[in-house]
Amino acid sequence: MKVIDIKNLHKTYYESEHEVHAVQGINLTFEEGEFAAIAGPSGCGKTTLLNMLGGLDDPSSGEINIGGTDVSSLKSSQRINFRLNNIGFVFQAYNLIPVLTAKENVEFIMHLQGKSKIERDARTKELLEAVGLGDRMNSRPSKLSGGQQQRVAVARALASKPKFVLADEPTANLDSKATENLLDIMEKLNREEKITFIFATHDARVMKKARRVVYLEDGKVLRDEVK
Amino acid sequence: MKEYLKIAWRNIWRNKRRTLITIASVFFALWLALIMRAMQTGSYKHMANGIVEAFTGSIQIHHKGYWNDQTLDNTFEFLPEIATKVESVDNIKSAIPRLESFALASTGEQTKGILVVGIDPVKELDLTHPDRKLVEGEYFSGASSNGVLVSSKLAGFLRLSVGDTLTLLSTGYHGASAAGIFPVIGIVKMPNPELNRRIVFLTLTTAQELYAAYNMLTSLVLNIEDTDQLVKIKKDLTALLDDEIYEIMDWKEMNPELVQQIQSDEYGGYIMLAMLYLIVGFGVLGTLIMMTTERRKEFGVMIAIGMQKKKLGLILSIEMLFMAIVGVAAGVIGSLPVIGYLVNNPIQIQGEGAELFESYGFDPIMPAEFDLTYFISQSVVVLVIFVLATIYPVRSVLKLNEIKALRS
Numbered sequence: 029m030k031v032i033d034i035k036n037l038h039k040t041y042y043e044s045e046h047e048v049h050a051v052q053g054i055n056l057t058f059e060e061g062e063f064a065a066i067a068g069p070s071g072c073g074k075t076t077l078l079n080m081l082g083g084l085d086d087p088s089s090g091e092i093n094i095g096g097t098d099v100s101s102l103k104s105s106q107r108i109n110f111r112l113n114n115i116g117f118v119f120q121a122y123n124l125i126p127v128l129t130a131k132e133n134v135e136f137i138m139h140l141q142g143k144s145k146i147e148r149d150a151r152t153k154e155l156l157e158a159v160g161l162g163d164r165m166n167s168r169p170s171k172l173s174g175g176q177q178q179r180v181a182v183a184r185a186l187a188s189k190p191k192f193v194l195a196d197e198p199t200a201n202l203d204s205k206a207t208e209n210l211l212d213i214m215e216k217l218n219r220e221e222k223i224t225f226i227f228a229t230h231d232a233r234v235m236k237k238a239r240r241v242v243y244l245e246d247g248k249v250l251r252d253e254v255k
Numbered sequence: 256m257k258e259y260l261k262i263a264w265r266n267i268w269r270n271k272r273r274t275l276i277t278i279a280s281v282f283f284a285l286w287l288a289l290i291m292r293a294m295q296t297g298s299y300k301h302m303a304n305g306i307v308e309a310f311t312g313s314i315q316i317h318h319k320g321y322w323n324d325q326t327l328d329n330t331f332e333f334l335p336e337i338a339t340k341v342e343s344v345d346n347i348k349s350a351i352p353r354l355e356s357f358a359l360a361s362t363g364e365q366t367k368g369i370l371v372v373g374i375d376p377v378k379e380l381d382l383t384h385p386d387r388k389l390v391e392g393e394y395f396s397g398a399s400s401n402g403v404l405v406s407s408k409l410a411g412f413l414r415l416s417v418g419d420t421l422t423l424l425s426t427g428y429h430g431a432s433a434a435g436i437f438p439v440i441g442i443v444k445m446p447n448p449e450l451n452r453r454i455v456f457l458t459l460t461t462a463q464e465l466y467a468a469y470n471m472l473t474s475l476v477l478n479i480e481d482t483d484q485l486v487k488i489k490k491d492l493t494a495l496l497d498d499e500i501y502e503i504m505d506w507k508e509m510n511p512e513l514v515q516q517i518q519s520d521e522y523g524g525y526i527m528l529a530m531l532y533l534i535v536g537f538g539v540l541g542t543l544i545m546m547t548t549e550r551r552k553e554f555g556v557m558i559a560i561g562m563q564k565k566k567l568g569l570i571l572s573i574e575m576l577f578m579a580i581v582g583v584a585a586g587v588i589g590s591l592p593v594i595g596y597l598v599n600n601p602i603q604i605q606g607e608g609a610e611l612f613e614s615y616g617f618d619p620i621m622p623a624e625f626d627l628t629y630f631i632s633q634s635v636v637v638l639v640i641f642v643l644a645t646i647y648p649v650r651s652v653l654k655l656n657e658i659k660a661l662r663s
Contacts (some may be wrong), residue, residue: 112561123556127265252333
């Protein structure tokens with residue numbers, strides 16, 4: 029089943045009066061349960077594409093259809109709600125809410141969704157145990173290592189039971205061991221929860237783990253490899 | 256909501272030093288403002304009381320035109336039914352008759368133009384309490400007492416003491432000559448320095464005899480229960496009395512200089528407070544701008560993961576509210592013991608300062624007053640400053656571009 033359908037996507041922006049064609053006519057689809065990486069050198073348009081997939085940025089032209097919804101047609105507040113219920117985000121710098129504990133960070137998304145306390149508690153416990161942080165639930169981000177924070181971020185991204193998770197360079201700040209550990213966890217969750225994971229990365233370890241790698245160059249798809 | 260309160264409370268303590276500085280600025284501003292208002296309102300009340308309770312009363316009834324031409328020819332006859340009528344009005348405890356005029360007072364060595372006030376020795380006790388102002392001698396023994404009470408500064412000027420005699424010389428009713436020699440039975444200290452320099456009390460009967468103004472009055476001074484009802488009482492009296500014969504004046508109309516002095520001082524105080532609050536307001540705004548700029552990326556993340564901008568704005572508003580409440584509570588609590596002390600121990604102005612006060616006709620004393628009104632108004636002003644300062648960060652969040660915020 030198609031989760032994301034991208035048709036003839038373009039993104040042009042202006043930098044110091046120069047026109048930059050960050051994405052040029054991309055056509056892609058992502059199916060449910062994929063574990064895919066969008067790879068390429070810096071400036072190839074990975075993050076721009078990811079931002080448009082996440083409804084954070086608008087395409088200049090083309091269409092992004094997520095589960096039957098054209099994201100770019102949604103108003104700002106509708107788009108925020110759409111993200112809340114359909115998309116999970118994992119950022120390079122973890123970006124947890126610093127004043128909340130690991131448990132509260134994960135719970136927060138479900139709180140925004142209006143889920144009951146019982147449901148929130150059960151899901152939070154399940155996810156934090158799944159990422160190996162069942163014993164650090166009450167720790168604030170400042171008391172966790174980078175790898176642990178990123179695992180909390182993964183748990184948070186999955187808390188809302190999204191259609192897919194977008195991870196922008198999730199391993200960039202992690203050492204090898206933490207990277208391997210994080211990728212194993214995400215792959216396990218991908219298989220168990222059937223949630224699509226899409227990474228923007230130039231980390232070879234991520235590309236190796238991904239079952240599909242879309243290579244971009246100058247805003248275009250260079251090749252699309254399915255392993 | 257509980258979740259937002261929790262996040263907001265924890266957020267304000269993320270940078271303890273900055274939060275404490277912001278709260279401290281609110282505390283000191285409010286603390287100063289409250290003490291200043293307590294001193295101001297206390298002083299105004301003291302000034303007004305010095306005139307109102309010690310002499311003019313809150314409302315007076317005169318013969319029409321008396322106030323602009325204060326001569327004995329503008330007196331009115333004291334008819335018992337007038338007093339009965341006036342005393343029937345709600346909130347009026349009693350109507351106190353007076354005959355006031357001017358005279359030359361002499362002891363032989365010194366002479367001075369003075370104010371002569373003929374009073375009902377019994378009724379006057381309910382309002383101006385001249386007996387309590389005695390510093391020497393005794394009060395009138397009855398309505399026909401022939402003695403005089405002399406204000407202390409005047410007594411000093413005329414070198415009078417109890418048992419001496421005072422000669423009064425003036426013009427009486429319809430041009431009759433008025434002269435008399437009176438024994439000084441007491442010295443009174445009037446709270447208003449201007450009055451204390453020039454007042455002599457006689458019984459009403461003695462004054463009427465002196466001025467040949469038998470059964471005539473210059474004023475009926477009203478002793479009222481609730482000064483807040485001044486306007487209503489005046490309205491009721493206007494409906495009751497013939498405005499072709501009588502004029503009804505409240506203390507503000509009779510003391511326009513005092514009212515103007517109070518108003519100009521009050522405006523000066525407001526300007527000071529406005530400057531104080533302006534400084535605090537900009538300080539708070541600076542803190543908020545810093546706080547918002549520092550957390551721009553965090554806001555971007557929260558919106559990206561699905562938090563509505565309005566809810567984020569709400570969290571920021573709660574943070575501001577928390578700081579304002581803590582600052583206001585600290586300011587109010589901190590000011591209470593100081594105001595309480597000043598209420599019970601008014602500042603006594605000494606030396607040249609005291610002379611300056613007296614030269615303006617004020618008692619050289621600065622009492623404070625405890626009044627819930629200024630506690631509420633000043634706290635509301637601080638809260639309004641916070642609300643205004645909150646507009647900036649909330650507006651920034653509502654207009655936030657997630658992508659730019661995430662890149663910051």
